[in-house]
Amino acid sequence: NAGVMQNPRHLVRRRGQEARLRCSPMKGHSHVYWYRQLPEEGLKFMVYLQKENIIDESGMPKERFSAEFPKEGPSILRIQQVVRGDSAAYFCASSLIRGVLNTEAFFGQGTRLTVV
Amino acid sequence: TQLLEQSPQFLSIQEGENLTVYCNSSSVFSSLQWYRQEPGEGPVLLVTVVTGGEVKKLKRLTFQFGDARKDSSLHITAAQPGDTGLYLCAGALGLAGTASKLTFGTGTRLQVTL
Numbered sequence: 001n002a003g004v005m006q007n008p009r010h011l012v013r014r015r016g017q018e019a020r021l022r023c024s025p026m027k028g029h030s031h032v033y034w035y036r037q038l039p040e041e042g043l044k045f046m047v048y049l050q051k052e053n054i055i056d057e058s059g060m061p062k063e064r065f066s067a068e069f070p071k072e073g074p075s076i077l078r079i080q081q082v083v084r085g086d087s088a089a090y091f092c093a094s095s096l097i098r099g100v101l102n103t104e105a106f107f108g109q110g111t112r113l114t115v116v
Numbered sequence: 117t118q119l120l121e122q123s124p125q126f127l128s129i130q131e132g133e134n135l136t137v138y139c140n141s142s143s144v145f146s147s148l149q150w151y152r153q154e155p156g157e158g159p160v161l162l163v164t165v166v167t168g169g170e171v172k173k174l175k176r177l178t179f180q181f182g183d184a185r186k187d188s189s190l191h192i193t194a195a196q197p198g199d200t201g202l203y204l205c206a207g208a209l210g211l212a213g214t215a216s217k218l219t220f221g222t223g224t225r226l227q228v229t230l
Binding site for chain 2: 043
């Protein structure tokens, strides 16, 4: 059973370009979460999605950031007009509802975005 | 914004020593998870605790969830260099039976030397 797959692992973008980060959850998982980890900081929640629905986007910046999890295909985190402050590691996690352990989240290896 | 404080922030010990990492909050969590993260990698789930007072053991690692479900501890016995890494606690606020976002602690960076 493959784990959470994120690609690319490393992404370099110039200021003003768009960044697209992809996440394929573990097989059978229908809940996807995106977190951001700035250098020397902890992980901060960004957005929680189920298939075709955004459940909680309280951690998403109001501008330039968007996320989707279509019926078919991976979840996408899109950052438009990137700025240097967007440089960070972006992690995707997925989970499966299964009783009291419903919040167990399994993380991918992350995408390291560098804006130059 | 709920905050999970971990202590200590940094810990450097020699192989064979014991250590305890603490995770504290003023919020009550429905469950709490511990992760270990190595440089350049994603967090790897170590354990989930759900019930107040619960104790779980994973080889040389012992995890405890506080009675009030506001705090947790991780104790490592006879630490080995392979235990080196960033240890993160993460709490879930969602109701039982629902998935929810995790609030992560500030992290404890452990280094075990020979």
